[in-house]
Amino acid sequence: MHTGQPPLLVFDLDGTLVDTAADLMATLNALLVREGHRPLPFSAVGSLVGQGARVMLERGLRANGVEVEEAVLARLFDDFLEHYSANIAAESRPFPGVLDAMDRFAAAGWRMAVCTNKMESLSRRLIGELGLTDRFHAICGGDTFTVRKPDPAHLIGTIAAAGGDPQRSVMIGDSRADILAARNAGVPVVAVTFGYSDVPVADFTPDRIIDDFAALWEAVHGVVGTGAPVSVAAIRQSPAAGPARD
Numbered sequence: 001m002h003t004g005q006p007p008l009l010v011f012d013l014d015g016t017l018v019d020t021a022a023d024l025m026a027t028l029n030a031l032l033v034r035e036g037h038r039p040l041p042f043s044a045v046g047s048l049v050g051q052g053a054r055v056m057l058e059r060g061l062r063a064n065g066v067e068v069e070e071a072v073l074a075r076l077f078d079d080f081l082e083h084y085s086a087n088i089a090a091e092s093r094p095f096p097g098v099l100d101a102m103d104r105f106a107a108a109g110w111r112m113a114v115c116t117n118k119m120e121s122l123s124r125r126l127i128g129e130l131g132l133t134d135r136f137h138a139i140c141g142g143d144t145f146t147v148r149k150p151d152p153a154h155l156i157g158t159i160a161a162a163g164g165d166p167q168r169s170v171m172i173g174d175s176r177a178d179i180l181a182a183r184n185a186g187v188p189v190v191a192v193t194f195g196y197s198d199v200p201v202a203d204f205t206p207d208r209i210i211d212d213f214a215a216l217w218e219a220v221h222g223v224v225g226t227g228a229p230v231s232v233a234a235i236r237q238s239p240a241a242g243p244a245r246d
């Protein structure tokens with residue numbers, strides 16, 4: 001019997017745990033239209049989401065051929081946060097099967113945490129409105145630490161905050177940032193195919209790929225404990241990502 005820290009599942013939020021695309025796109029498009037720009041099609045979500053709200057806004061403006069000025073971006077970012085916060089769980093729902101999967105892991109003694117590039121305050125609000133807060137031992141956003149995914153320190157920090165051990169943790173995500181953060185942290189990673197990546201997740205060679213949370217149990221048990229230990233000092237020196245910006 002293993003007497004160390006409990007095993008831990010670390011979920012990405014947007015596109016992995018919760019289907020947030022409709023509410024994110026509704027806020028972005030409301031602002032774009034208000035500013036006299038074109039709304040973007042829902043299918044653009046994969047190229048917009050993944051690096052937080054500020055980057056989403058920047059990309060939405062660029063897609064309209066707008067030269068993005070810092071002052072304009074700062075003003076629109078505040079409006080984005082206000083509009084999105086007020087509508088954060090209008091349409092957003094956990095992906096099919098994820099709650100059942102979490103129940104099964106929790107019953108087997110696993111802890112859960114969230115490691116997302118969404119701002120921590122927005123993440124807590126969304127998870128709270130969906131009634132899921134009590135399921136998580138840690139919720140770490142893109143602004144919780146000084147770095148964020150794909151920097152491995154974001155994942156390592158989340159694991160520490162949840163009382164976990166990288167050697168007994170598995171990351172579950174939908175994007176390049178998730179897979180790279182996990183790889184750089186020496187943590188095995190399961191990728192979902194139903195999230196918001198504009199490139200097939202297989203291109204980033206995650207350890208396992210699932211199309212449905214019904215397959216999570218098998219996938220996680222196939223990879224847990226297979227990660228390579230990575231020293232924290234090596235992670236601190238990682239040039240993987242710039243500073244958190246929102």
Ligand SMILES: O=C(O)COP(=O)(O)O
Pocket residue numbers: 012013014015048049050051052053056115116117118119175
């Ligand atoms: O909000 C984003 O852009 C990304 O969020 P995620 O890291 O939960 O996918």
Ligand SMILES: [Mg+2]
Pocket residue numbers: 012013014015016050173174175195196
């Ligand atoms: Mg995601």
